[in-house]
Amino acid sequence: MSWISNTFSSSIGRKIIMSVTGLFLCSFLVVHLVGNLQLFKDDNGVAFNAYSEFMGHNPIIRTIEWVLVLGFGFHIYQGLALAAKNRAARGSNYVSDHIEQNSKWYSRSMALLGSIVLFFLVVHLYNFLGSLRFMDVPRDANGNEDAYGLVVQAFRNPFYVVLYVVAQVALCYHLLHGFQSAFQTLGLNHRKYTPAIKALGFGFSIIVCALFAAMPVYFFFFKS
Amino acid sequence: MAGSNPNAKPMNLTLKVWRQKNRAAKGGIVEYKVKDISPDMSFLEMLDVLNEDLLRKGDEPVAFDHDCREGICGSCNLFINGRAHGPEKGTTTCQLHMRKFSDGDTITIEPWRANAFPVNKDLSVDRSAFDRIIQAGGYVSVNTGGAPDGNEIPIPKEIADRAFEAATCIGCGACVASCKNASAMLFVSAKVSQLALLPQGNVERKARVENMVAQMDKEGFGACTNIGSCAAECPVGISLENIAILNREFLAAKATSNNLV
Ligand code: HEM
Ligand code: SF4
Numbered sequence: 258m259s260w261i262s263n264t265f266s267s268s269i270g271r272k273i274i275m276s277v278t279g280l281f282l283c284s285f286l287v288v289h290l291v292g293n294l295q296l297f298k299d300d301n302g303v304a305f306n307a308y309s310e311f312m313g314h315n316p317i318i319r320t321i322e323w324v325l326v327l328g329f330g331f332h333i334y335q336g337l338a339l340a341a342k343n344r345a346a347r348g349s350n351y352v353s354d355h356i357e358q359n360s361k362w363y364s365r366s367m368a369l370l371g372s373i374v375l376f377f378l379v380v381h382l383y384n385f386l387g388s389l390r391f392m393d394v395p396r397d398a399n400g401n402e403d404a405y406g407l408v409v410q411a412f413r414n415p416f417y418v419v420l421y422v423v424a425q426v427a428l429c430y431h432l433l434h435g436f437q438s439a440f441q442t443l444g445l446n447h448r449k450y451t452p453a454i455k456a457l458g459f460g461f462s463i464i465v466c467a468l469f470a471a472m473p474v475y476f477f478f479f480k481s
Numbered sequence: 482m483a484g485s486n487p488n489a490k491p492m493n494l495t496l497k498v499w500r501q502k503n504r505a506a507k508g509g510i511v512e513y514k515v516k517d518i519s520p521d522m523s524f525l526e527m528l529d530v531l532n533e534d535l536l537r538k539g540d541e542p543v544a545f546d547h548d549c550r551e552g553i554c555g556s557c558n559l560f561i562n563g564r565a566h567g568p569e570k571g572t573t574t575c576q577l578h579m580r581k582f583s584d585g586d587t588i589t590i591e592p593w594r595a596n597a598f599p600v601n602k603d604l605s606v607d608r609s610a611f612d613r614i615i616q617a618g619g620y621v622s623v624n625t626g627g628a629p630d631g632n633e634i635p636i637p638k639e640i641a642d643r644a645f646e647a648a649t650c651i652g653c654g655a656c657v658a659s660c661k662n663a664s665a666m667l668f669v670s671a672k673v674s675q676l677a678l679l680p681q682g683n684v685e686r687k688a689r690v691e692n693m694v695a696q697m698d699k700e701g702f703g704a705c706t707n708i709g710s711c712a713a714e715c716p717v718g719i720s721l722e723n724i725a726i727l728n729r730e731f732l733a734a735k736a737t738s739n740n741l742v
């Protein structure tokens with residue numbers, strides 16, 4: 258094996274992949290959130306549809322989209338593979354185990370929390386991206402595909418609203434551990450900066466996930 | 482006895498002990514009663530009492546590892562009531578005293594559990610995987626001489642202190658035992674950062690971290706997910722900062738060493 262494949266198949270190398278893709282996905286969350294905040298505008302979706310039309314057809318965005326697909330792909334594959342490997346490394350379980358006394362539950366549940374997010378992701382892509390890319394969506398007054406209308410329609414369904422909120426709670430806990438963990442994995446642990454990274458990660462997880470979760474709730478109660 | 486408390490009442494305890502004949506055998510919990518345990522005894526002395534009882538009855542004594550009984554050798558590895566070295570913070574099993582328990586308690590005692598640490602017998606596990614990791618690079622090959630020669634190399638006090646902190650790792654394996662992933666990263670990171678911080682360790686710096694991590698993976702330890710159980714249970718308080726140092730050392734070595742594989 259070459260030194261490159263050797264590096265990235267080692268335990269630390271695989272963790273580096275997790276942390277780099279994880280932080281990249283965090284940056285995606287910011288972009289996605291900022292764009293989607295236009296859903297709260299009371300303009301019947303004019304601004305949101307224009308934005309959505311741009312995101313769907315701009316060649317640069319469409320190229321970056323593939324990087325995003327790869328980022329998710331590596332993160333999900335490596336995350337699940339590592340979780341299986343780590344479980345096997347332990348072998349048998351303790352008869353009496355009080356691991357809850359020395360660590361936080363969500364730090365031990367990254368694969369479970371990630372899998373909830375993954376399930377959500379599949380439903381989410383089917384709900385919106387699937388329709389926008391593969392179906393004929395009615396157009397709004399400006400001739401843009403009425404993505405806003407799809408959102409209104411989807412969140413009439415209380416099942417979707419609950420799923421979306423649960424997924425954001427899962428993502429929030431995933432990031433409460435994951436954000437600061439990614440810096441530690443990259444070796445970026447320093448007495449001066451680590452407290453700030455931890456505080457930033459805490460704020461990031463709560464604010465980003467709360468705003469995402471607010472969207473289905475807002476549509477269910479005020480727009481349906 | 483000096484320092485003993487004359488008012489301390491002897492205790493009667495129920496022990497649930499993992500018994501396993503050998504590596505291949507399937508083990509299980511066996512219940513024992515021990516009587517008149519002095520609160521001044523160490524946990525290992527309590528087990529000595531159990532074993533004397535068992536010998537008197539003609540039963541097989543419980544196998545467990547121990548050596549120095551003063552907290553420095555790292556062999557007394559017991560998983561007690563769901564925690565490595567017991568529920569007390571910053572202590573080895575030999576330094577855990579029975580006064581931390583109460584009369585009538587039931588105590589569960591198990592061996593370290595990790596694929597890389599197979600159970601030899603009962604509570605005794607094979608930790609030679611750690612030895613092989615050390616053999617892969619946890620040393621300096623140059624002769625650094627005696628203490629006066631050592632002092633010829635000026636090392637800032639702050640660096641010396643940090644290296645010493647890392648050097649206090651006694652190789653007990655509590656980090657592996659308490660980790661959900663059976664990861665040995667805290668142990669390896671302590672060894673790597675101790676030597677990386679010192680000029681004597683600089684010569685073999687890159688090869689050391691590459692070889693030690695390769696051996697760690699080969700032994701079948703899991704990958705760290707930064708949960709932190711290890712540092713919380715480490716009897717000498719090795720911190721997670723060392724794992725960040727290990728990851729930095731590893732990345733830097735992989736990116737810049739002349740090793741093409
Ligand atoms: C937008 C979605 C997601 C974001 C922003 C995200 C972010 C992160 C971050 C920052 C980490 C920490 C990496 C580290 O400790 O070095 C992480 C770890 C992890 N993620 Fe995700 N993640 C997402 C989705 C998922 C999904 C869909 C899965 C699939 C099952 C998943 C599984 C995992 C696992 C298992 C870990 C722990 C890996 C380890 O520490 O070894 N994540 N994630
Ligand atoms: S790092 Fe701590 S818990 Fe791990 S082997 Fe060293 S002393 Fe034991």
Ligand code: FES
Nearest residue numbers: 550554555557575
């Ligand atoms: S017997 Fe040596 S550390 Fe406990």
